[in-house]
Amino acid sequence: MKPQDTPQSDEALSRVLRQWNVQAQLPPRFQEQVWRRIEQSESPAHAPAWLRLWQRLGAALARPSLAVSYVTVLLLAGLLAGFWQAHATRVQTGEEMGARYVQLVDPFQSPHH
Amino acid sequence: MKRPVLVLVAGLLVAVAAYCGVYYSGTSSCCRPLKDSTPELSWLKQEFHLDNAEYKRIVELHTAYLSGCAERCRRIDQKNAEVARLLSATNTVTSEIEMALREAALLRADCQAKMLQHFYEVSRTMPPEQGKRYLAWVQQQTIPADSHSQMHH
Numbered sequence: 001m002k003p004q005d006t007p008q009s010d011e012a013l014s015r016v017l018r019q020w021n022v023q024a025q026l027p028p029r030f031q032e033q034v035w036r037r038i039e040q041s042e043s044p045a046h047a048p049a050w051l052r053l054w055q056r057l058g059a060a061l062a063r064p065s066l067a068v069s070y071v072t073v074l075l076l077a078g079l080l081a082g083f084w085q086a087h088a089t090r091v092q093t094g095e096e097m098g099a100r101y102v103q104l105v106d107p108f109q110s111p112h113h
Numbered sequence: 114m115k116r117p118v119l120v121l122v123a124g125l126l127v128a129v130a131a132y133c134g135v136y137y138s139g140t141s142s143c144c145r146p147l148k149d150s151t152p153e154l155s156w157l158k159q160e161f162h163l164d165n166a167e168y169k170r171i172v173e174l175h176t177a178y179l180s181g182c183a184e185r186c187r188r189i190d191q192k193n194a195e196v197a198r199l200l201s202a203t204n205t206v207t208s209e210i211e212m213a214l215r216e217a218a219l220l221r222a223d224c225q226a227k228m229l230q231h232f233y234e235v236s237r238t239m240p241p242e243q244g245k246r247y248l249a250w251v252q253q254q255t256i257p258a259d260s261h262s263q264m265h266h
Contacts, residue, residue, distance in 0.1 A: 061117035074124040078131030085132075086139025093143050097156035102254045104153050105178070105231065107186050107224055109255070 032062075161243040170238045178231040185224045192217040228255065 027033075036059065047055075060066050103110050146155030154175060158168045196213045203210070232251050236244035 057121075058117035061120045067117075067120040070120065071124045071127055074128035075131050078128035079135050081128075082132040082135030083139060086136045089136075089140045090143040093140075093147070094156070094160065097146060097153060098160070098250075098254070101153040101157060102251070105175075105182075105251075106228060106255045107182055107189075108221075 157247075161239055161247050163239060163243070167238055167240075171235055174231065174234050174238065178227070181227065182224070185220065185227065189217065189220045189224065192220055 039055070061070060142159070146152045146159060149155040151172070154168070154172055157163070157171065163171065192213065196210070196217055199207070199210045199213055229252075232248060232255075236248040238244070239247055
């Protein structure tokens with residue numbers, strides 16, 4: 001049979017709880033992980049794929065090492081794309097200007113002949 | 114979720130800035146001639162690494178060549194009009210037509226010879242290596258490479 005809860009036993013329990021002192025250290029980034037778990041528990045299980053992907057991406061970018069890697073990769077991609085596009089523009093402009101020069105000096109290639 | 118969004122946007126901004134920086138620094142020199150009054154000659158200066166004195170001389174040669182070229186073109190046009198008039202007046206090749214065709218061909222040959230002479234003068238004004246390169250390039254662009262054996266009869 002379950003013992004009855006009495007005001008006296010509550011008082012005793014409260015006294016014991018007040019005396020209880022936790023010595024253990026919190027793990028690193030405990031608060032951040034707690035909030036992340038709360039966020040995860042609040043999001044419905046049937047959330048759309050893009051939302052889950054976004055949440056994963058957000059969680060990944062919250063880590064400094066991944067954030068730095070992401071920015072570095074985009075920086076390199078921007079540099080490479082700019083270099084490649086500039087090279088293509090230089091080649092195209094050179095060809096165009098060469099053709100214009102030839103049209104200027106060769107009467108058999110100029111539009112009025 | 115604020116920080117990941119900031120990182121995401123910062124990454125994109127960095128990529129766009131890097132792209133624009135490299136693109137504009139890489140194309141500023143090649144697109145400079147387009148802003149000049151004679152972009153073709155400015156391009157020639159840049160392409161064949163001419164100094165200011167060489168460039169000035171080439172501009173003079175070019176101006177002199179173009180003024181003579183305009184006169185030769187006018188004479189060719191006149192002769193072509195004469196050939197067309199003669200052709201429309203008959204249904205056979207007369208001696209007059211033959212003569213006019215020969216004169217038109219001579220005018221065209223003279224025009225081509227003057228053009229080649231101009232190319233040689235320009236190439237001599239350039240540094241020797243660049244002059245050789247210019248001559249090879251401009252001849253490839255202007256002198257037809259196809260032979261008569263490939264023509265359809």
